[in-house]
Amino acid sequence: MSDTRKNSVPPIQGLPIDNDEPVFHAPWQAKAFALTVKLHEAGLFTWPAWAEMFSDVLKDLPSDMGGDIRSSAYAEAYFSAWTEALERMIAQAGVADAAHLGDVAATWKRAAEATPHGTPILYERGLELKNP
Amino acid sequence: MSGDHSHGHDNHLDDMTARVMALETVLTEKGLVDPAALDAIIDTYETKVGPRNGAHVVAKAWSDPDFADWLKRDATAAIGSLGYSGRQGEHMRAVFNTDDTHNLVVCTLCSCYPWSVLGLPPVWYKSPPYRSRAVSDPRGVLAEFGLTLPEEKAVRVWDSTAELRYLVIPQRPAGTDGWDEDRLATLVTRNSMIGTEEALQP
Known part of the structure; x- marks a missing residue:
């Protein structure tokens, strides 16, 4: 029934999607x-x-x-x-480039570490921590 | 990216999650992707994941009192016995709706969601308004989902953590006597296992 939807985007190479396992x-x-x-x-x-x-x-x-x-x-x-x-x-x-992506990932990690559970993690929080 | 999950921080991001969040941030900033469109793609592929597993757990609890009892005592083990277990070793707790109490689950973090039984969290579940309002005004949130509970019914809100995740066991609908597990499972929706709706009526 969802086959037409599935076919509208490329298949995932090498992964079975026609079984009961999660993709x-x-x-x-x-x-x-x-x-x-x-x-x-x-x-x-x-x-x-x-x-x-x-x-x-x-x-x-x-x-x-x-x-x-x-x-x-x-x-x-x-x-x-x-x-x-x-x-x-x-x-x-x-x-x-890889360096920039690495910086952004590190910023997200800082933001997460500095955010108490139950509070949304904000990217800006990580940026603030970069230059305290 | 191995099991680097510091238990001191609920909000510790694993390396791969942070890398992919970085990609999303940069590509969104450049106007190359729209986060809402990403969720639409994920939905398409996700038909095999998740909620069916949880529906199986609920249907079994409805039809097998011993299993329901086990689920109440030790949800992690009971759910694991059906082959669904989280790979980060998180614990599961099943909270049962009754005539007196309705349960609702929240968390702002997509990591605090029982993926192994519910698949990926819906977009609204991750949204800050849902998290804050589910706590401050659960009846209002439920009403928006089309569920109006009688005044005398209590609403319990469960805040998931990285280490403990909740699965709501909705009440078995009337008129389903003699149904087998597979048929019962068709009545169990993802939202009914988060607590924003009840199981479907037959």
Whole structure:
């Protein structure tokens, strides 16, 4: 019933989606995937170019990637590689380099650490902490 | 990115979460992506994840008193016995709706959500207005979801943490005598397990 919706966006390479296992094992994995789909739609890269980059990253990983394809460990290794490939595509397109992305990630971590539970984590909080 | 989860901080972000948040921040700033559109994509792919697992847990609790009892005493183990367990070792607690009490779960952090049984959290669950208003005015929030509870029914609000996550067990609807688990599970919605609605009527 949802097949037409599924076909409207590219399949996830190498991951089975026609079984009862979750496709994503953590929100960041879903988000990394969705970001890639959006950037492709926005014309930042072609899907074949993406696939080539992703394959390059995957090549450097152990072939079993944490074992069973349905396991959380596999999903983590798979989407870590996915994220790495996405970062490289973004650098290649001249949108942001690895150093800048690293800075922004560190800022988010600072913001989270400084935020009591139950309070929304604000990116600005991390920026404030950078220059106390 | 291995199990680097400091228990001193509820709000510790793991490396991969921070990296992906950084990508989202930078790409949104540059106008290349719209966060709401990301959620729409995730929804499309997410049909296999989550809420069905929770529905299975609820349907089993409705039809098997021993399981329901186990779920009350040790939800982590009972849910784990069905093959659903969080990989960060977080604990689950099942809170049962009764004639007297309705339960509602909140948290601002997407990490404080029982992914293993509910999949990814809906957008509104992560929104600051939901978190603050669910605490200050739970009946008002429930009314917006179309659920008006009788005055005499108490509302309990549960604030999830990184280490303890809640699953609401809605009440079994009347008129479902003799239904098997699979059929019962069709009445259990994701929102009914967060507490913003009741189970569907047959």
